[in-house]
Structure formats: C-alpha cells, structure tokens
Amino acid sequence: MVFLWPTLLWLLLVLPLLVLLYLWLLRRRKAAAVPYPGLALVRQALGPGHGWRRHVPPLLFLLGLAALLVAAARPLAVLQLPSQQQTIILAMDVSGSMRATDVQPDRLTAAQNAAKAFIQDLPRHVRVGVVAFAGTAQLAQLPTQSHEDLLKAIDSFQLQRGTATGNGIMMALATLFPDAGIDIAALGGRQSMRVRPIDEVGRADPAKKPFTPVAPGSYRSAAIIMLTDGQRTTGVDPLEAAQWAADRGVRVYTVGVGTVQGELIGFEGWSMRVRLDEDTLKAVALRTNAEYFHAATAQDLRKVYETLSSRLTVEKKETEVSALLALAGAALMLLAAGMSVWWFGRIL
Structure with a gap:
C-alpha cells in the first residue's frame, strides 16, 4: 500500500501518547478510590464483567x-474492480x-462451443459482436447484449476457402470505429483491399480532426479476440491490421487453435496441410499490448476463454481507499460512544 500524503502518517504517533494518557488516568482514578473503601462494594454490585467492559469503548x-489518521494520508490499494470494457469483438x-x-x-x-460458453459467462452489460473470416470477412452479428442473438450467429458459421486474418481484424476495427476510413466493401469481397495510411485518415474531410495515434x-x-488455426493466405497483412488496432489503443488477443505440426485435410477437392502461424499471432498480440494463447485441445480452448473472461471483465486498479477507512473509523468511534452510553451512562 502506498500513500499520496505519507507525511501525515506522523500523526499516528499521537496514538501511543493517548494510550499512556489513558493508563495514567486509570492509575489516578485507582489512587483516588483508596480513601473510599465503599467503592469496592459498588464494583462487586456491578458484576464481574464490569472490569473488562470499561476498556472496550476506549479501545474501539x-x-x-x-x-x-491513516485515511488522512490518502492510501492507495490495488483492488479487483469491474472492468470498463463495454464491447468485445x-x-x-x-x-x-x-x-x-x-x-x-x-x-x-470446439471453437463454437468455447465461444458460446465464454459469452454465457460474460456480464449482461458487456456488448459482444461477432466477425467471421475466411477468404473474406463478414460481420456476423453487430455488438449486442443479447446472448441469444450471439449464439445464433455462432451456430450459423459455414466453412469457406482462404484465410484472411488481417481482414478479420480490420472488420472488427471497422465495427468499433465506423469513421476510421476502413473500406468495408473491400473487406467483404475478394478484391485486394487498400486502407488509407494512418496519417491520411481525416484529410478527406477538412471538418474532421486529423487522427492522432494513442x-x-x-x-x-x-477489445478484440481473434481465433484462428491457419496461416494467412489472402487479404490484408495481419501486422498492418494490428498496427491500426495499436494506434487506436485496441488490444487484439490472439488464440491459436490446433497443433503446431498441423494436419493434412481435404476440402472441396483440395488437399492441404494446415499449420499454426504462431509467430504472426504472437506479433499481433505483442504489437497491440495483448496476449497470445495456444489451444491444442478443446479443454485448452475452454480454459483460454475462461482466462480471457476474467481478464476482460475484472481488472486490478490502484484505487484510493481513504473513504473506506474514514467510514470504518467513524463507525468504530460511534460504536465506542454507543457502548459507553449503554453500559455506563456516559460517553467514554
């Protein structure tokens, strides 16, 4: 724990002085009671609990x-608080x-089942959008809080040719930033796509402020979560897309599903060996200040989504806890006064 005003902690030296003052008052009161033997009868009448009771209110x-006094020094503590994350693509x-x-x-x-479990575990206030990409990228579901609509979108996936990982990232960014200058038509088509350089965004419309990277x-x-199992075969360079995300401060968490050595499969008359391009996925995550996860089994994939759920909905923050300490201190002092009045008919 750290303090914004640590010098005020010197005020805590008052506490041992108060303890010494309290002990001195007790000794003085005891000495004053010696000439009056009748006080012993009063203490006996009050019962055996009276001795320790008189120390409880001063202690509280x-x-x-x-x-x-600690609250006055404005302490900071690292607490787990609900994340401000409002949209996940x-x-x-x-x-x-x-x-x-x-x-x-x-x-x-396996990816569909893990994604649906991930959505079900998210708080209802978090909006989720779904982008499906192969040789092209399409927005399967606009960001919504409706878990039912999201599950339907995931269940409707159909396999296609090609792997345009960069297009998937760009479509997610276009969903989050509709005015970013991303050509949605090119993302959804098979023609080569050109996005304007970062420093050109905003120049076409003089009324708009020039874009400033963050x-x-x-x-x-x-945040964006991208799940893929293969190497890019078409579309935008994923590292270029990652730079777009990085310049807008958006984290792109990448999940590589499958085995590193790959597997030989047949699809629409084609035979191919599908391998993970872990180097690119790691570079995308690193460039956007996010993380890469590898899921070689369905159980691994579920664990990855559980980890991401905790990362995106709860975050650790250094938060000032002065108000909590002040509230606790005031409550203790009121409790001390109340007990003193209840037991002895006076305040301390």
Missing part, C-alpha cells in the same frame, strides 16, 4: 482514530482448415 475509539476463423479433427470433435465445433492498449472500452 483508539482503533477508529487510527483508521481516520470475437473474430473467428471459418476457413476450411477448421474442419481438422486434431481438436475434438473438430476445430470449428498508446497501444490504452483504449479501455473495447
């Missing part, structure tokens, strides 16, 4: 004062390689 008062690979069975029952089904990972209102 002292603890309350200590809490108030799931960018999911639906290329033909997702039919591989090295992840049981197959990669696509620190990677600094945008706390949204």
Whole structure:
C-alpha cells in the first residue's frame, strides 16, 4: 500500500501518547478510590464483567482514530474492480482448415462451443459482436447484449476457402470505429483491399480532426479476440491490421487453435496441410499490448476463454481507499460512544 500524503502518517504517533494518557488516568482514578473503601462494594454490585467492559469503548475509539489518521494520508490499494470494457469483438476463423479433427470433435465445433460458453459467462452489460473470416470477412452479428442473438450467429458459421486474418481484424476495427476510413466493401469481397495510411485518415474531410495515434492498449472500452488455426493466405497483412488496432489503443488477443505440426485435410477437392502461424499471432498480440494463447485441445480452448473472461471483465486498479477507512473509523468511534452510553451512562 502506498500513500499520496505519507507525511501525515506522523500523526499516528499521537496514538501511543493517548494510550499512556489513558493508563495514567486509570492509575489516578485507582489512587483516588483508596480513601473510599465503599467503592469496592459498588464494583462487586456491578458484576464481574464490569472490569473488562470499561476498556472496550476506549479501545474501539483508539482503533477508529487510527483508521481516520491513516485515511488522512490518502492510501492507495490495488483492488479487483469491474472492468470498463463495454464491447468485445470475437473474430473467428471459418476457413476450411477448421474442419481438422486434431481438436475434438473438430476445430470449428470446439471453437463454437468455447465461444458460446465464454459469452454465457460474460456480464449482461458487456456488448459482444461477432466477425467471421475466411477468404473474406463478414460481420456476423453487430455488438449486442443479447446472448441469444450471439449464439445464433455462432451456430450459423459455414466453412469457406482462404484465410484472411488481417481482414478479420480490420472488420472488427471497422465495427468499433465506423469513421476510421476502413473500406468495408473491400473487406467483404475478394478484391485486394487498400486502407488509407494512418496519417491520411481525416484529410478527406477538412471538418474532421486529423487522427492522432494513442498508446497501444490504452483504449479501455473495447477489445478484440481473434481465433484462428491457419496461416494467412489472402487479404490484408495481419501486422498492418494490428498496427491500426495499436494506434487506436485496441488490444487484439490472439488464440491459436490446433497443433503446431498441423494436419493434412481435404476440402472441396483440395488437399492441404494446415499449420499454426504462431509467430504472426504472437506479433499481433505483442504489437497491440495483448496476449497470445495456444489451444491444442478443446479443454485448452475452454480454459483460454475462461482466462480471457476474467481478464476482460475484472481488472486490478490502484484505487484510493481513504473513504473506506474514514467510514470504518467513524463507525468504530460511534460504536465506542454507543457502548459507553449503554453500559455506563456516559460517553467514554
């Protein structure tokens, strides 16, 4: 724990002085009682509990004062608080390689089941959008709080040719930032796509302010989770797309599903070996200040989504707890006064 005003902690030295003052008053009161033997009869009438009871209110008062003095120093503590994340975009690979069975029952089904479990565990205030990408990228579901609509969108996936991982990221960004200058038509088509350089965004419309990149990972209102099992075969360079995300502060968490050695599969008359491009996925996550996860089994994939759920809905923050300590201190002092009045008919 750290303090914004640590010099005020010197006030805690008052506490031992108060303890010494209290002991001195007790000794003085005891000495004053010696000439009056009748006081012993009064103590006997009050019962055996009276001896320890008289020390409880001063002790509570002292603890309350200590809490108030610490609160005055404005302590900071690292607490787990609800995340400010409001929107999560799931960018999911639906290329033909997702039919591989090295992840049981197959990669696509395992990914769908894990994604649906992830959505069900999210708080209702978090909006989720779904992007499906193969050779092209499409927005399968606009960001919504309706878990039912999201589950339907995930169940409707159909396998396609090609793997355009960069397009998946760009479509997710276009959903989060509609005015970012991203050509949605090109993302959804098979033609080559050109996005304007970062410094050109905003020049076409003089009324708009020029775009200014922010620190990677600094945008706390949204995040992208990209799940893929293969290497990019078409579309935008994923590292270029990652740079777009980084300059807007959006984290892109990447999940590689399948085995590193890959598997030989057949799809629409084609035979291919599908491998994980872990180097690129790691680079995308690193560039956007996020993380890469590898899921070689369906159980691994579920654990990855559980981890992401905890990362995106709860975050550790250094928070000032002065108000909590002040409230605790005031409550202790009121309790001390109330007990003193109840037991002895006076305040301390």
